[in-house]
Amino acid sequence: MKGSHKFWKKNISGAKAIRITLKQARNIFPRFEAIAFRMRDMRYVFGTILSLLLFPVWGKANSPIAVKAVVIEDVLEDYKKFLNGRNPLDIKDFSGPYSRRDVIELVLFQQALVAGGLNTPVILVPMPTYQRSIAELEKGFVDATANPIWETDLSETSTWKSISTVDPGQFVAGIYGKPKKIAELSNLSISQLKNRSITTSFAWVSDVQALKKAGFTNIVDGGNWDRMIRMVKYDRVDFLLSSFRAEKDLSFQVQDTKYIPLTGYKVILEGRRVWGVSKISRKSKPVIAALNKGVPLLKQKGIIEKAYRQSGFFNPQVDRWKIIGAEK
Numbered sequence: 001m002k003g004s005h006k007f008w009k010k011n012i013s014g015a016k017a018i019r020i021t022l023k024q025a026r027n028i029f030p031r032f033e034a035i036a037f038r039m040r041d042m043r044y045v046f047g048t049i050l051s052l053l054l055f056p057v058w059g060k061a062n063s064p065i066a067v068k069a070v071v072i073e074d075v076l077e078d079y080k081k082f083l084n085g086r087n088p089l090d091i092k093d094f095s096g097p098y099s100r101r102d103v104i105e106l107v108l109f110q111q112a113l114v115a116g117g118l119n120t121p122v123i124l125v126p127m128p129t130y131q132r133s134i135a136e137l138e139k140g141f142v143d144a145t146a147n148p149i150w151e152t153d154l155s156e157t158s159t160w161k162s163i164s165t166v167d168p169g170q171f172v173a174g175i176y177g178k179p180k181k182i183a184e185l186s187n188l189s190i191s192q193l194k195n196r197s198i199t200t201s202f203a204w205v206s207d208v209q210a211l212k213k214a215g216f217t218n219i220v221d222g223g224n225w226d227r228m229i230r231m232v233k234y235d236r237v238d239f240l241l242s243s244f245r246a247e248k249d250l251s252f253q254v255q256d257t258k259y260i261p262l263t264g265y266k267v268i269l270e271g272r273r274v275w276g277v278s279k280i281s282r283k284s285k286p287v288i289a290a291l292n293k294g295v296p297l298l299k300q301k302g303i304i305e306k307a308y309r310q311s312g313f314f315n316p317q318v319d320r321w322k323i324i325g326a327e328k
Contacts, residue, residue: 065283066121069109069146070133073126074225075102089114094310100252101243101313105147108165108298108307109275116294118286122146129224131203140280144287148273150206159276160284162291165304166273172318173210173269174250174261176242177232182260185238190327191215193262197237199228207241210269214325233257241267246312266321 071079082098083091088107110122125142127133134149136142138158148165175198177185185196194215199222200207211219220237222228231237233254244261245252251260277288298304308314 065286066123067113067118067144067283067287068123068125068142069144070127070136070142071106071124071146072102072130072133072225073128075106075147076124076126079103079106079124094307095246099246099311101308101311102147104307104311105165108304109144109146111303112275112294112298113287113290114294115297116290116292118290118294129203130201134276137276137278138280140278143278143281143283144291145276148275151272151274153205154274154276158279160279160288162275162277162288163295164272164274165295166308168270168272169268170314171206171269171271171273172244172315173207173241173267174244174318175239175265175267175324176252176259176261177239179258179260181232181235181238182262186262190265190324193265194324196239198239198241199231199237200241201225201228206269206271210267211241214267214323229254229257229259232259244312244315244318246310246315250312250315250317264321265324266318267324268326 078098078100082096082103088110091107091111094104094107106124113120113122124146125136127136130149133142133145134153137145138155140158148162151161151164154161175193185193188196195217197218197220198211198216199220200211201223202208202221208219220231222231222237222240228240232240239262240259242252242259242261244250249260251258253259275291277284277291281287295304305314309316
């Protein structure tokens with residue numbers, strides 16, 4: 001450990017994408033060592049270091065604060081590929097490779113902060129699961145969620161809730177599966193489809209409630225997105241619930257496997273999606289103030305709706321599709 005200071009100093013100063021010095025990094029993480037020893041999963045520590053070294057930190061380099069925002073690992077990976085070296089503050093076209101709802105929301109988060117008057121570096125901190133992200137937020141180990149989440153999942157006592165980006169009735173999802181499986185099951189009646197297996201995370205309370213309300217009887221806990229994808233790929237379950245995509249056939253692909261929706265049917269997830277801000281964080285007041293000022297401005301300019309449409313989340317192709325659970 002004797003030479004570790006020189007190692008990190010050398011590597012941080014040599015990373016062109018990083019716009020903060022080692023001294024600034026220490027100011028950003030005043031409790032970093034204490035947090036590290038309290039964490040059971042050391043991926044938090046390594047993930048934060050990698051975020052500092054590998055991902056650009058946009059904003060004013062001389063800003064008095066930097067915002068640490070938590071994000072699910074697979075979303076961060078696709079976000080990096082979507083940016084492809086671009087500054088998220090400059091993005092006006094939200095379409096293209098790796099665009100999806102979760103990814104473009106990281107861009108919107110940073111644009112909302114700036115629109116609200118907080119032009120500060122944002123450090124994206126990777127986490128393996130949704131519930132872990134919320135736990136870190138409520139403990140004050142991070143300042144905010146990089147993605148809007150369901151407001152009902154946030155504690156009133158430990159978090160602030162921003163103005164919503166998605167309002168009740170706007171979150172529409174598809175029933176996705178492998179093309180061969182979709183072809184096999186497409187002729188089944190609605191009642192028969194509801195008896196087929198579908199996976200989601202039981203930590204995603206709104207998703208589970210939506211599937212139960214729709215009438216699905218065989219809901220399987222997938223834990224996280226990567227595991228759910230594998231469960232469908234290897235035929236352990238028939239379907240998974242997913243936001244729609246911008247491809248013409250509404251499909252998405254993970255590695256060598258393509259996933260398409262069950263044509264003609266959709267599921268509505270009720271509730272509001274908001275950015276969560278930790279009340280324990282010393283940066284909570286400027287962050288929540290900036291978001292609550294910036295979100296209405298982005299809405300007024302049509303940026304949020306444009307981003308959701310170009311990513312496929314708000315999708316006119318499914319406007320006439322039947323809502324499962326609402327059939328007469």
